[in-house]
Amino acid sequence: MLKVLLTLVLAISLRARADDYSEVPMPPPLPEPQEPLYLNPTIYYKPIIKFDVDKCQDEVRVEMLSPDDKVLTRLCSADFNNCVMQGACYVHDEDGRFRSFNYYARGADNIPRFKEVDMRKCPYGYGVRNVCLDPYYTVAADLSIYKIGDVIYVPRLDGAVMPNGVTHDGFFVVRDAGGAIKGPTRFDFYTGFTKPYAKENTFNRMGFANIKNSFPFRMATPEEAQAARGRTGYPGLRSIIIIPPRR
Known part of the structure; x- marks a missing residue:
């Protein structure tokens, strides 16, 4: 009788434990691994x-x-x-x-x-749809894939020191297009009045004047994109200060 009673108690205990486990929600599945994206860069400027x-x-x-x-x-x-x-x-x-x-x-x-x-509004020139070009923070992209105002993040340039002494945050706003800029990994980086191969061009020193180079990038999150557009004054500029360009 005692053996039967112990067996019954054990069965009830195991069933209760099983019921307890069944109530614990399973964790969500891990996201599928994503292949890293690599861009092929070039540089353009305003002569x-x-x-x-x-x-x-x-x-x-x-x-x-x-x-x-x-x-x-x-x-x-x-x-x-x-x-x-x-x-x-x-x-x-x-x-x-x-x-x-x-x-x-x-x-x-x-x-x-x-x-x-009008140089007073966009002293560095205009991109697509009268959007102001912003040196060192603008990219031209394939507009059949990207939208004006999209933002990409390039780790290679995060922390790079620009010619004016400002440290770059790695974010770029799509403000322009280009006839030779085709495909999801082709971007043209705008450097204002600084020629692409000039030694003072930070992006040139970082390897961005050579289309054969490739660097990882990703799309900015919605929050990052909104912050980047705000920091750069998109679709205008942060401030309008015209300095006569040097030859």
Whole structure:
């Protein structure tokens, strides 16, 4: 009788214990591991063209036309082609005026057209949809994949010291596009008036002027993206201080 009673108590105890275990929720499954993303970089900038320095014969100067075919200025062909490639340029013209031009589109004749833009609002030029370009914090991306205002994080540049002494946080806002910027891992990093291969260009020293290099990156979280846009004053700039550019 005692043996039967002990067996019954043990069975009830084990069942109760099993019931207790069944009430404990299972932890959620681990997320699937994600392959790291690697970008291939290039650098673009806003050329500074001085009429009295960049000399060439008048007969080889190229007219820079507006969308309505007005002649905005005349440049040496090499300078004009650089304006087209970079998408913008800053010109100290023959009348001594500093003027800022942005690429607009090619006309029906396939000749590039430009628009003169307000330097007071966006002194470093305009990206897509009249968004101001912000040196060292702007990337051009493939807009069939990314949206204007998207933010990426590049660990390689987190902590890098910029030419003005500011330490970079590694976040970049998509403010522009580029004809040669295709695919989810191609980004063009904007460095203002600093040429891509200049020794003072921090991004050049970090290897970002060479498209053959690859560096890890990720999309910013929604919170990080909002904070990055706020810090950089997107779609404008943090502050408007125009310093006459050095050659």
